[in-house]
Amino acid sequence: MADRVELTGWGLYPRRPTRLRRAGNAAAIAALLDPAGMIARGNGRAYGDPAIGLSTTIDMRRLDRLIAFDDATGLLVAEAGLTLAEIIDIFLPRGWFPAVTPGTKFVTLGGAIAADVHGKNHHGEGSFRRHVAWFDLLGPDGVERRCSSDEHAELFHWTMGGMGLTGTILRAAVWLRPVETAWIRQRTIPTASLAETMDAFEANAAATYSVAWIDTLAAGRSLGRSILMLGEHAGVDELPSPLAANRFARRRGPTLDVPLTPPISLVGGPVIRAFNALYYARNRSKAGNSLVSIDSFFYPLDAILRWNRIYGRRGFVQFQCVLPLAAAQAGLTTMLSRIAASRTGSFLAVLKRMGAEEGPFSFPMEGYTLALDFPVGRRTEALTAELRAMTRDHGGRLYLAKDAQMTEAEMSVLDPRGLAFARWRREHGLAGPLRSHQSERLGL
Amino acid sequence: MPTLLVVGATSDIAEATARRFAAAGYALQLAGRDKAALAAIAADLELRHRVAVTVHRCDVVEAEDRAALLGGLPVLPDAVVCAVGLLGDQRENETDSVAAERVMRANYEGPALLLGSLAEAFAARGTGVIVGISSVAGERGRASNYVYGSAKAGMTAFLSGLRNRFGKTGVHVVTVLPGFVDTRMTAGMAVPPALTAKPEEVAQAIWRAVERRKDIVYVRPIWRWIMAIIGAIPEGLFKKLSI
Ligand SMILES: Cc1cc2nc3c(=O)[nH]c(=O)nc-3n(C[C@H](O)[C@H](O)[C@H](O)COP(=O)(O)OP(=O)(O)OC[C@H]3O[C@@H](n4cnc5c(N)ncnc54)[C@H](O)[C@@H]3O)c2cc1C
Numbered sequence: 001m002a003d004r005v006e007l008t009g010w011g012l013y014p015r016r017p018t019r020l021r022r023a024g025n026a027a028a029i030a031a032l033l034d035p036a037g038m039i040a041r042g043n044g045r046a047y048g049d050p051a052i053g054l055s056t057t058i059d060m061r062r063l064d065r066l067i068a069f070d071d072a073t074g075l076l077v078a079e080a081g082l083t084l085a086e087i088i089d090i091f092l093p094r095g096w097f098p099a100v101t102p103g104t105k106f107v108t109l110g111g112a113i114a115a116d117v118h119g120k121n122h123h124g125e126g127s128f129r130r131h132v133a134w135f136d137l138l139g140p141d142g143v144e145r146r147c148s149s150d151e152h153a154e155l156f157h158w159t160m161g162g163m164g165l166t167g168t169i170l171r172a173a174v175w176l177r178p179v180e181t182a183w184i185r186q187r188t189i190p191t192a193s194l195a196e197t198m199d200a201f202e203a204n205a206a207a208t209y210s211v212a213w214i215d216t217l218a219a220g221r222s223l224g225r226s227i228l229m230l231g232e233h234a235g236v237d238e239l240p241s242p243l244a245a246n247r248f249a250r251r252r253g254p255t256l257d258v259p260l261t262p263p264i265s266l267v268g269g270p271v272i273r274a275f276n277a278l279y280y281a282r283n284r285s286k287a288g289n290s291l292v293s294i295d296s297f298f299y300p301l302d303a304i305l306r307w308n309r310i311y312g313r314r315g316f317v318q319f320q321c322v323l324p325l326a327a328a329q330a331g332l333t334t335m336l337s338r339i340a341a342s343r344t345g346s347f348l349a350v351l352k353r354m355g356a357e358e359g360p361f362s363f364p365m366e367g368y369t370l371a372l373d374f375p376v377g378r379r380t381e382a383l384t385a386e387l388r389a390m391t392r393d394h395g396g397r398l399y400l401a402k403d404a405q406m407t408e409a410e411m412s413v414l415d416p417r418g419l420a421f422a423r424w425r426r427e428h429g430l431a432g433p434l435r436s437h438q439s440e441r442l443g444l
Numbered sequence: 445m446p447t448l449l450v451v452g453a454t455s456d457i458a459e460a461t462a463r464r465f466a467a468a469g470y471a472l473q474l475a476g477r478d479k480a481a482l483a484a485i486a487a488d489l490e491l492r493h494r495v496a497v498t499v500h501r502c503d504v505v506e507a508e509d510r511a512a513l514l515g516g517l518p519v520l521p522d523a524v525v526c527a528v529g530l531l532g533d534q535r536e537n538e539t540d541s542v543a544a545e546r547v548m549r550a551n552y553e554g555p556a557l558l559l560g561s562l563a564e565a566f567a568a569r570g571t572g573v574i575v576g577i578s579s580v581a582g583e584r585g586r587a588s589n590y591v592y593g594s595a596k597a598g599m600t601a602f603l604s605g606l607r608n609r610f611g612k613t614g615v616h617v618v619t620v621l622p623g624f625v626d627t628r629m630t631a632g633m634a635v636p637p638a639l640t641a642k643p644e645e646v647a648q649a650i651w652r653a654v655e656r657r658k659d660i661v662y663v664r665p666i667w668r669w670i671m672a673i674i675g676a677i678p679e680g681l682f683k684k685l686s687i
Contacts, residue, residue, distance in 0.1 A: 023628060024459075062456065065488035066487065067491075068487070090491075090492055
């Protein structure tokens with residue numbers, strides 16, 4: 001049996017050796033414990049190396065069973081390897097939707113909890129943790145613990161945002177939210193500058209969902225010009241009659257696949273420039289209200305399977321920071337100026353207003369989060385290092401689910417909570433047996 | 445609502461198959477050795493597809509268990525999928541006859557006897573589909589897994605005989621030859637991706653075979669060619685090869 005495989009995260013970078021194991025039930029997972037350093041892996045949608053075990057990686061995808069559902073409260077109990085995509089397929093037709101969803105539905109419950117993911121409604125609904133009633137965590141000691149705000153509360157809170165480093169989530173109970181239709185009422189607001197973009201966010205704090213796409217190539221007076229999108233779940237009486245007749249119907253558009261990884265990146269500077277200009281122009285003309293499907297509002301990229309491959313074999317990195325409210329405008333101006341000057345651009349540049357910080361080690365804090373991606377290469381390495389320094393200078397922090405490059409030294413300054421987490425892990429005997437390539441890199 | 449009986453229901457292939465049929469509205473009967481695991485799969489199927497599911501404890505190699513299963517089914521199913529199998533360890537099987545016996549019984553004796561009895565019941569009713577999951581390993585004995593392979597050869601021949609016997613009736617027999625499958629058994633093994641099917645792919649192939657009354661199904665068609673080539677190698681040469 002060939003024992004070691006090479007794994008990557010969604011960014012296809014970095015590539016790391018590990019022993020990959022899979023099990024179909026909790027007992028079999030317990031039998032796979034590896035004191036040399038193991039980590040659970042959900043659907044591999046984190047970008048860097050958090051879901052690659054130092055010695056062993058446990059693929060959780062086959063633990064994907066539904067256990068119970070209460071259609072009075074929307075409380076779903078399921079195994080940790082179930083994806084949000086499956087939850088939506090099963091429960092949207094019954095009038096339920098994940099309370100919080102990241103920009104891809106191909107994440108597992110375990111991955112959503114471990115990264116404590118946030119969505120376009122963070123300012124109102126908080127991150128995933130707010131909608132978790134409890135979960136069962138398998139410790140490296142082989143003991144299963146039910147964790148909630150009453151039981152093993154400390155473990156409960158560190159786990160959400162703990163990137164798999166507190167144990168293996170076996171099953172979880174999460175609240176879904178009731179929805180009347182599979183449609184979103186979208187309002188599109190083009191803005192001409194960063195200040196205007198931020199004002200529009202603040203003026204629309206009451207919107208359920210909000211997110212802005214920034215034109216990273218715009219400079220000077222139009223630096224930070226964006227397309228802000230607001231969304232509300234459409235009520236059944238808000239649908240035109242042909243749609244209302246079948247309010248949970250979802251259009252299954254054609255899915256594209258990128259079957260092979262091209263040897264070089266297809267998204268060089270000119271392509272990004274063209275894309276950005278086009279995207280801005282098209283959406284600008286679509287300003288105003290429209291009715292869009294849940295899939296196109298939340299998951300535009302999911303329609304292209306394996307789109308990560310267009311960046312070529314070397315892969316790409318995401319840079320996602322959050323800046324505290326007071327420093328956000330200055331910080332974003334510095335960063336966006338630097339990116340515009342580099343003429344590298346970013347295919348995706350997403351800005352989001354975040355609500356209050358919760359939990360001891362979760363990413364979000366009150367302020368603005370900026371997410372960008374760059375193909376891996378020497379030029380962009382220097383750029384992302386500068387962006388990390390700018391994040392530090394403005395009191396922000398980075399998202400571990402997107403990180404592939406931070407160093408231990410950078411981490412200790414950017415997010416001192418990591419030191420407390422590492423100490424807590426040592427005190428509870430978790431630091432030795434639960435290790436990912438990321439935890440090694442960051443000294444967690 | 446049609447009913448499917450799945451034997452060996454806790455395997456990855458069986459579970460994927462149960463989901464595929466449940467998605468099409470089949471009620472399910474799940475049989476296997478581990479009642480708790482069966483109950484978890486049943487709960488999932490009921491919530492996921494809102495179909496009726498019953499669970500039945502049965503170790504197919506035990507005659508009493510087989511009889512109890514057949515006597516205990518709430519209704520005679522419209523179709524049965526038998527996914528019982530045990531790979532075992534070839535080296536151990538060469539020296540430990542108890543281990544070898546276990547592999548032979550789990551891959552041939554138990555499943556064949558159970559499907560044989562169901563075939564009788566289906567024939568009496570006049571309709572029914574029997575799906576046996578055998579293996580390409582049964583097409584030629586090889587040094588690396590002939591204990592397992594020989595039992596699967598028995599299974600393949602048994603299914604072929606059943607199919608021949610019922611050729612002109614409403615009872616249909618499908619032989620599924622999955623090739624490599626990406627299951628718990630092979631996780632971490634360096635299996636070639638082009639030859640390796642997902643459990644969902646096997647499930648879909650079984651579904652199609654039942655719908656379209658196919659006889660012999662290679663989940664990945666390339667296996668038909670691979671096995672044709674392996675089968676064509678003259679014995680004199682074959683015995684000197686290690687494949
Ligand atoms: C296109 C795209 C858009 C995205 N948008 C957002 C967004 O808007 N907001 C956001 O917050 N994130 C976003 N993400 C990141 C993604 O939500 C997270 O990385 C998420 O954790 C991925 O889940 P996964 O199941 O694939 O987990 P993996 O990537 O496999 O693992 C991620 C982490 O979770 C841990 N983990 C997984 N399963 C378990 C388990 N059962 N028990 C314990 N630990 C476990 C792993 O050890 C690892 O540390 C996006 C990612 C992509 C690809």
